[in-house]
Amino acid sequence: MATLLFYILAAIVLMAVLLCLTRNNPVHAVLYLVHALFGLALLYFLLGAPMLAAWQVILYAGAIMVLFLFVIMLIDPDLFEKKASRGRFRWLPVGFLSGALLACGGVLIMMDPLAAGGIVRYRLSPRAFGRALFDEYGLAVEILSLILLFAAVGAFHLGRRHKGKEDAS
Amino acid sequence: MIVPLGHVLLFAGLLFVAGLAAVLLRRNLIMILIGVEIMLNAVGLVLVGASAYWRHPSGQLFALLLMAVAAAEISIALALVVYLKRSRGTIDVNRFDGMKG
Structure with a gap:
């Protein structure tokens, strides 16, 4: 089944x-x-x-x-x-x-x-999952948090409006 | 393991090829990113299947790390899409053929 x-x-x-x-x-x-x-x-x-x-x-x-x-x-x-798509089906x-x-x-x-x-x-129960994650891969979790921080900073930087560069195409 | 590992690998391979085809064939930048997401999910399925096959938690943990990396990647990529739309006025990848804006 x-x-x-x-x-x-x-x-x-x-x-x-x-x-x-x-x-x-x-x-x-x-x-x-x-x-x-x-x-x-x-x-x-x-x-x-x-x-x-x-x-x-x-x-x-x-x-x-x-x-x-x-x-x-x-x-x-x-x-x-x-x-907008047309059609009955x-x-x-x-x-x-x-x-x-x-x-x-x-x-x-x-x-x-x-x-x-x-x-x-x-x-793998959630308890076993958490234990395995933080016991064996604690360093990986720390590095991952840094990656997420970099991503947030990078996205913020890219999304900012630059003065005078708006219509540079 | 409820199914042979080979079937899981075959299914994940099909998903990966579908995502790769989207990345190579579509011209809309959003659709290309969706293809990348599908490829990442195929890899995650392989990791979970391997975890179930060898009865070891590492596969599932790496699948979780993969999800977090995918979230970081996609947030940067979508910020780039917004930036490109704002500065070039299009998200058609065939229009991005110059090195200097």
Whole structure:
């Protein structure tokens, strides 16, 4: 059952990725990408990584995709009026993907593959995850925090309006 | 491990190739960044699959580090997109063919 669910989820994720990459409207592409990332989070859960699945939803499908949407709106505010898609069945692919993902999530909750004696034998609980992270890779966490700080400073510097350089093209 | 490691690797390879094709073929800078995101996620799936195969936590930890690096990368890249749109007025990569603005 869990094996079958893995292949179904893989097919859903692949479908969402292919739909995402062939869109002309970047907003649609980002919304399909959210589906693909959520499906990947369920796959992580099936592979015994519940903590990582939570981070995938919070960080990727939440924060980074919202960042994408912010930037798309910032650089092209009239995208919706310009490229609104027509057709009666335009909700069909996204509706199918959402429904299938929700159904898979429901089946996962019912099945509870991470329970003791469940089908997934190797699993890393959040406690074990934190211990392994801060015991073995404490230095990596520190370096990573510096990388994130540099990224924040760099993004702030790039986003600042330079006087007189506005229309240098 | 509920599926053979080879199937996980095959699926991740398909995702990676799809992302690579987007990076190489699309001209919209946003779509190129989405392709990069998909490639990074494929790598993360390989790490988690390897972690489940060898029953060792390192794969999952590196997947978390990968996520943080991807977040840093994408924030810089999107700031660059906004900067380019502001200074050049376009995000079509074919228009960026000069070394000096």
